[in-house]
Amino acid sequence: MLILWMILLVIGYFLPDFQRGKGLAGKHWFGVQFSAKQQLDPAIQGVLKKTLKDFRMAYLLGFLLLPLAAFLLDPLPEGYGVAYWILLLWGLQFYFHRRLKQMKLVFPVDSEIKIVRTADLAPRPTLPRNIHLGFWLAIGIAAATWIFLVLNYDALPDPLPIHWDLMGQPNGFVDKTKIAVHQNAGMILLLVAVFYFFSNKHYQAKRLIDPARPKTSLIRYKIARDRMSLFLVLLANAVTILLAVVQLGAILVLPKWVYPAASIATLAVAFGGIAVYYLTTGDHGQRLTVKADESENDNLAPPDEDQFWKGGLFYYNPNDPTLWVPKRFSGGYTVNAGHPVGKLIYIGIILLVVGLILF
Amino acid sequence: MILQINVNSEKPLYTQIYESILLGIATGELAPGASLPSVRQLGGELGVNLHTVNKSYRLLAQDGFVIINKKKGAFVAMDFSIDKNGIEDLRNALTILLAKAHIKGLSLEETQTLVQSIIENFTKEA
Numbered sequence: 001m002l003i004l005w006m007i008l009l010v011i012g013y014f015l016p017d018f019q020r021g022k023g024l025a026g027k028h029w030f031g032v033q034f035s036a037k038q039q040l041d042p043a044i045q046g047v048l049k050k051t052l053k054d055f056r057m058a059y060l061l062g063f064l065l066l067p068l069a070a071f072l073l074d075p076l077p078e079g080y081g082v083a084y085w086i087l088l089l090w091g092l093q094f095y096f097h098r099r100l101k102q103m104k105l106v107f108p109v110d111s112e113i114k115i116v117r118t119a120d121l122a123p124r125p126t127l128p129r130n131i132h133l134g135f136w137l138a139i140g141i142a143a144a145t146w147i148f149l150v151l152n153y154d155a156l157p158d159p160l161p162i163h164w165d166l167m168g169q170p171n172g173f174v175d176k177t178k179i180a181v182h183q184n185a186g187m188i189l190l191l192v193a194v195f196y197f198f199s200n201k202h203y204q205a206k207r208l209i210d211p212a213r214p215k216t217s218l219i220r221y222k223i224a225r226d227r228m229s230l231f232l233v234l235l236a237n238a239v240t241i242l243l244a245v246v247q248l249g250a251i252l253v254l255p256k257w258v259y260p261a262a263s264i265a266t267l268a269v270a271f272g273g274i275a276v277y278y279l280t281t282g283d284h285g286q287r288l289t290v291k292a293d294e295s296e297n298d299n300l301a302p303p304d305e306d307q308f309w310k311g312g313l314f315y316y317n318p319n320d321p322t323l324w325v326p327k328r329f330s331g332g333y334t335v336n337a338g339h340p341v342g343k344l345i346y347i348g349i350i351l352l353v354v355g356l357i358l359f
Numbered sequence: 360m361i362l363q364i365n366v367n368s369e370k371p372l373y374t375q376i377y378e379s380i381l382l383g384i385a386t387g388e389l390a391p392g393a394s395l396p397s398v399r400q401l402g403g404e405l406g407v408n409l410h411t412v413n414k415s416y417r418l419l420a421q422d423g424f425v426i427i428n429k430k431k432g433a434f435v436a437m438d439f440s441i442d443k444n445g446i447e448d449l450r451n452a453l454t455i456l457l458a459k460a461h462i463k464g465l466s467l468e469e470t471q472t473l474v475q476s477i478i479e480n481f482t483k484e485a
Contacts, residue, residue: 115366119404121383122360123394206403214361303366305406322403 021286024208031312031328032100097312134233145244146185168259195236211300215292220285238266360388376415395433
């Protein structure tokens with residue numbers, strides 16, 4: 001448990017750095033965009049450093065309240081700690097985003113900079129062939145497990161395990177029925193399908209192309225997306241093997257060490273993979289050093305679009321036809337609340353939260 | 360091909376997209392038959408409304424530079440042959456441009472050199 005809290009402490013502390021690096025994404029500070037030229041201004045550099053320092057100080061102080069709350073409310077109700085951690089980060093992001101937005105207004109806009117919108121007309125790169133093969137491998141393992149379980153239905157225990165702990169030991173059961181067996185085995189295939197969907201979708205996601213170095217941006221995106229799809233296919237296979245092992249363990253006699261080994265290997269792929277990805281690559285490839293054959297032009301900058309970022313966390317732009325947009329703070333994607341489908345998603349989330357609180 | 364549109368330009372966005380794609384075809388950066396991004400994809404990447412991109416594509420299709428297929432999407436036309444009406448349209452457009460050059464005092468030689476350098480630029484890049 002302590003290890004989990006240490007991981008959360010470190011993630012929160014370094015969250016503003018997830019966007020640091022080269023390219024456009026590297027120019028977002030708490031969701032506020034600064035041009036390459038602005039970031040070279042010593043006065044702006046001072047403001048950015050001070051904001052980062054203040055965020056970290058406030059975060060550490062806020063985080064220290066957790067053990068105090070745990071001591072006073074012993075035991076702390078389940079889920080309260082993580083909820084507090086998320087709200088703490090959101091609150092700080094909102095505050096520092098607003099503070100930087102106001103500070104940015106003080107600095108004059110460079111009149112030499114030409115504001116341009118950039119796009120690539122070439123077909124988008126698609127999921128590489130070897131990644132496709134990797135997904136077929138996971139599908140093969142899942143399908144073989146399913147067939148094996150159906151063929152050996154009589155040998156399955158009653159009640160049937162449907163949930164396992166971190167060490168691979170069953171801790172949740174249902175009455176043995178054919179439907180339950182199909183649900184268990186089908187769940188693996190569904191998970192593989194979800195990983196495949198996101199792996200594929202990742203290539204279609206919105207790209208922030210730096211107008212000063214468009215070719216370099218596109219190379220970064222290609223590498224970043226190939227690496228993310230590699231991570232997802234490895235994770236899909238690790239999860240498939242883990243679920244296959246625990247389900248087959250109900251029939252086959254496997255060595256005891258197999259369960260914790262499969263569990264630890266899956267966790268290592270999940271957490272290790274994501275850490276390596278963000279440390280070496282980033283969603284926009286902002287941590288990669290690449291050099292394309294192009295002349296750089298620092299007098300070109302994209303529109304600032306700060307007005308569409310509410311609190312630096314929520315994106316609302318009815319004119320943007322993109323549903324999923326890359327986040328400006330931390331990593332991953334967020335939904336464009338100005339998109340018709342985005343509006344439905346937000347309404348759904350609000351109804352879900354209200355429903356969970358009331359019922 | 361990288362497309363860049365100037366946000367502060369007085370030219371409408373759809374005209375800038377139209378002209379950039381046209382220049383891309385002229386220089387050979389966009390080959391005949393090359394597929395163009397979907398309206399949604401291009402609008403998303405540029406951060407502009409769907410209708411803006413749609414208008415550019417429709418104008419390009421109307422002028423015969425792009426073909427829009429409901430199933431396959433938009434792609435660069437394969438055949439750019441010109442008929443009598445097309446030549447007449449070009450003549451009218453050129454007349455206005457050359458009138459501007461004439462009023463501004465460009466001589467015949469200067470105008471010819473200018474036109475030649477632009478056309479050479481297209482063929483060189485292609």
